[in-house]
Amino acid sequence: MTRQEIIARLRSTARIEQLWNVLRGVGLTAILTSGVVLTCILFESLLDSSMQVRSILWWTIIATCVGGICVLAGPALLRVFGVMPLEEPTETALRVGVAYPDVHDMLCNVLQLTDEGAQHSDLSTAAFSSVAQTVQDKDFGVIIDRRAPRLAAIIGASAVVVTILLTALFPHVLGAAWSRIVQHDRSFVPPAPFTLHITPIADTVMRGTTTRIEVTSKGVPPSQITIHVREAGSERYQPYVVQRDTGTSYHYQLPGLSQTISFYAEAAWLDAGVRSDTGMITVIDRPLVRTLTGRVVPPGYTRMPPTEISEQQADVTALSGSHVDLAIVANKELADARVLIISPSSDTSRLDTTIVRLESRGTTAKGRFTVSRSGTYHIQLRDKEGQINADPVKYGIVALSDAYPMITMIEPTQNVELDQKALVPIVVSIADDYGFSKLRLYYRLTASRFAQPEKNFRSIDIPIVGQGAVLDVPYIWNLSKVDVTPDDSYEFYMEVADNDQFGGPKTARTSTLTVRMPSLDEIFAETDETQDNAQKELKSLAKEAEEVKREAEQLQRELQKQQSQQKQEASWSEKKKAEELMQRQEQLQKRMDDVVEKMEEMTEKLQENQAISPETLEKYLELQKLMKEVKSPELARMQEQLKKAMDQVSPEELQKMMKDFKFNEEEFKKNLERQLNLLKRMQAEQKTDELQRRAEELAQKQDDLQQRNEQSNPNNKEENKRLAEEQRQLKEDVKRLAEEAKELEKL
Numbered sequence: 001m002t003r004q005e006i007i008a009r010l011r012s013t014a015r016i017e018q019l020w021n022v023l024r025g026v027g028l029t030a031i032l033t034s035g036v037v038l039t040c041i042l043f044e045s046l047l048d049s050s051m052q053v054r055s056i057l058w059w060t061i062i063a064t065c066v067g068g069i070c071v072l073a074g075p076a077l078l079r080v081f082g083v084m085p086l087e088e089p090t091e092t093a094l095r096v097g098v099a100y101p102d103v104h105d106m107l108c109n110v111l112q113l114t115d116e117g118a119q120h121s122d123l124s125t126a127a128f129s130s131v132a133q134t135v136q137d138k139d140f141g142v143i144i145d146r147r148a149p150r151l152a153a154i155i156g157a158s159a160v161v162v163t164i165l166l167t168a169l170f171p172h173v174l175g176a177a178w179s180r181i182v183q184h185d186r187s188f189v190p191p192a193p194f195t196l197h198i199t200p201i202a203d204t205v206m207r208g209t210t211t212r213i214e215v216t217s218k219g220v221p222p223s224q225i226t227i228h229v230r231e232a233g234s235e236r237y238q239p240y241v242v243q244r245d246t247g248t249s250y251h252y253q254l255p256g257l258s259q260t261i262s263f264y265a266e267a268a269w270l271d272a273g274v275r276s277d278t279g280m281i282t283v284i285d286r287p288l289v290r291t292l293t294g295r296v297v298p299p300g301y302t303r304m305p306p307t308e309i310s311e312q313q314a315d316v317t318a319l320s321g322s323h324v325d326l327a328i329v330a331n332k333e334l335a336d337a338r339v340l341i342i343s344p345s346s347d348t349s350r351l352d353t354t355i356v357r358l359e360s361r362g363t364t365a366k367g368r369f370t371v372s373r374s375g376t377y378h379i380q381l382r383d384k385e386g387q388i389n390a391d392p393v394k395y396g397i398v399a400l401s402d403a404y405p406m407i408t409m410i411e412p413t414q415n416v417e418l419d420q421k422a423l424v425p426i427v428v429s430i431a432d433d434y435g436f437s438k439l440r441l442y443y444r445l446t447a448s449r450f451a452q453p454e455k456n457f458r459s460i461d462i463p464i465v466g467q468g469a470v471l472d473v474p475y476i477w478n479l480s481k482v483d484v485t486p487d488d489s490y491e492f493y494m495e496v497a498d499n500d501q502f503g504g505p506k507t508a509r510t511s512t513l514t515v516r517m518p519s520l521d522e523i524f525a526e527t528d529e530t531q532d533n534a535q536k537e538l539k540s541l542a543k544e545a546e547e548v549k550r551e552a553e554q555l556q557r558e559l560q561k562q563q564s565q566q567k568q569e570a571s572w573s574e575k576k577k578a579e580e581l582m583q584r585q586e587q588l589q590k591r592m593d594d595v596v597e598k599m600e601e602m603t604e605k606l607q608e609n610q611a612i613s614p615e616t617l618e619k620y621l622e623l624q625k626l627m628k629e630v631k632s633p634e635l636a637r638m639q640e641q642l643k644k645a646m647d648q649v650s651p652e653e654l655q656k657m658m659k660d661f662k663f664n665e666e667e668f669k670k671n672l673e674r675q676l677n678l679l680k681r682m683q684a685e686q687k688t689d690e691l692q693r694r695a696e697e698l699a700q701k702q703d704d705l706q707q708r709n710e711q712s713n714p715n716n717k718e719e720n721k722r723l724a725e726e727q728r729q730l731k732e733d734v735k736r737l738a739e740e741a742k743e744l745e746k747l
Contacts, residue, residue: 010140025152030156058181069337078135092140142672193220198213215249225250227265228264292326298318299501320401321501330381337357338358358412375397416515432496438496443486484517
């Protein structure tokens with residue numbers, strides 16, 4: 001065989017293979033198109049769709065068929081007719097070599113070696129002849145896959161047959177559906193499987209009422225409908241889509257109708273719709289508030305001016321007890337008007353409603369309510385036909401509480417000891433936002449030698465002078481009016497009340513303090529202790545002054561030695577010693593000042609309690625004056641000079657200072673000894689005054705006791721027992737006084 005014959009056989013084989021591919025593409029297209037056709041037929045048979053949907057189905061089938069041919073069989077046809085190139089002979093030869101192992105790739109190789117444009121050698125010619133002889137009886141068609149195209153063609157033909165048979169076997173369903181798809185540009189609308197009925201057909205409601213339209217369906221109900229609503233004066237209906245509520249019902253609410261409306265329901269059915277009858281709702285006016293005015297009047301005790309309220313700002317924020325005056329104008333004549341106040345109850349799980357009727361006349365109404373609790377309020381109107389205003393505006397109420405008053409004790413701030421005058425100066429600071437109604441002092445007896453403690457407090461009204469939110473109130477409490485006696489103890493506190501006339505006065509109180517009148521025994525015992533301590537301190541001061549004097553003399557002698565040695569400056573230790581002596585002298589002076597201060601306090605207390613005679617008092621005052629004169633101005637001046645010049649002082653100057661210091665220290669010691677002797681004499685004289693004062697007191701107690709015995713009831717055992725106890729105590733006091741008088745005589 002020649003080279004051209006072999007190439008012709010290879011090209012023929014490739015063309016036949018493309019024909020089989022064409023068959024395969026047609027078979028696959030038939031399968032795909034049959035499936036799409038059956039799907040569209042089933043879809044149409046179930047939904048009985050509109051012309052637009054059927055047009056889509058039809059063109060989907062056409063697109064599937066044409067597209068399948070073009071994509072699956074088109075390329076193979078183009079190669080068969082030479083529009084597209086076939087496979088190269090060498091590539092086909094390689095595939096033949098794969099099918100025949102004895103040929104392998106020799107056929108491809110010799111075709112390339114014997115190419116028409118190349119020079120042929122004897123060797124290549126011999127090789128070609130050998131391969132040509134080998135393939136002469138070979139069938140090149142073995143490389144063609146005929147099984148897949150046959151299978152595609154069989155299945156495709158079967159699909160077409162099945163589709164045709166189904167439409168033929170079910171002409172009224174599938175056949176009719178196919179006919180409607182083919183005639184997609186014609187209308188095939190069956191009767192709707194449902195009807196719509198709307199309510200209300202005619203109704204009358206008040207303006208602002210929320211109205212519900214109900215549509216019921218008979219038959220197979222659609223999943224949704226459209227309700228078309230038109231207000232009076234409008235030419236267009238507004239559509240509202242409504243979903244099915246229950247099995248056959250649809251509901252739509254029209255909130256707050258303000259105009260008369262007409263309406264109907266419509267549901268889609270294929271190319272046409274199903275429509276209900278047209279209904280109408282006529283709107284008439286409810287009573288409503290056109291204008292609202294008023295004012296909030298605070299309680300009179302606050303002295304605050306009223307505030308105005310209006311319809312735009314009718315919320316009330318006011319003190320509890322305030323009055324709210326309201327005046328309204330309605331849109332029509334009223335039969336009744338009232339204010340409904342809603343506030344939380346003590347049980348927070350529910351609300352309390354308070355109704356306040358307003359005085360109505362024609363289209364106006366007015367009235368008043370009192371602010372007591374926070375909450376809301378609204379106005380309810382009723383016209384002559386019995387209609388009530390709908391959804392009234394709710395206004396807020398914020399009830400402010402009158403704050404508690406405050407009180408602070410300025411004087412006294414601690415427990416008090418009384419003198420013979422039995423007066424307690426009191427100053428309290430009180431504060432409140434709107435003023436005060438009363439201020440009281442509460443007291444009770446807590447301890448006494450002659451009476452039982454009191455369980456309940458007694459009170460004294462204290463006048464409040466002046467006006468203002470903050471006041472300081474002074475008061476002198478005279479306990480002689482309650483017959484206070486030595487050893488009596490009272491506790492007391494102050495209480496202030498505000499002037500809240502709505503919720504009642506609120507109070508605040510101070511902490512409790514104690515006031516006590518000490519007995520003469522206590523006063524004299526304290527005096528004795530003070531005098532004894534003063535004597536001990538003066539003795540100690542004298543001893544300390546003697547030591548300071550002795551050390552000053554020693555320092556003076558050392559400085560004299562340095563002066564004889566002509567030293568220009570004192571040593572650091574000598575300066576330090578002099579400074580320590582000065583400091584010790586300062587400490588002695590401070591201790592002396594403390595003694596003077598305690599003696600002054602003792603003298604003042606004896607004088608306040610009238611426990612000292614004028615003569616003894618004068619001597620005590622002279623003693624205190626003498627104690628104050630102990631402090632030497634020269635010594636203080638010398639100490640100041642020593643502090644300033646301590647760094648550069650010479651032994652001579654320091655020796656002179658120590659000499660002056662020793663002299664002043666000696667004078668200080670002598671004064672202390674003189675004061676100590678004087679204090680001892682004064683103590684004896686004061687003891688004489690003490691005995692005399694106590695004797696007078698016992699005589700007074702004896703007279704009082706005798707008078708009470710004469711006035712007592714013999715049948716009152718408790719009172720007689722108390723008088724007997726007092727008589728016994730009095731005898732013991734007299735006996736003790738006699739013993740102290742004997743001891744005084746021995747001094």
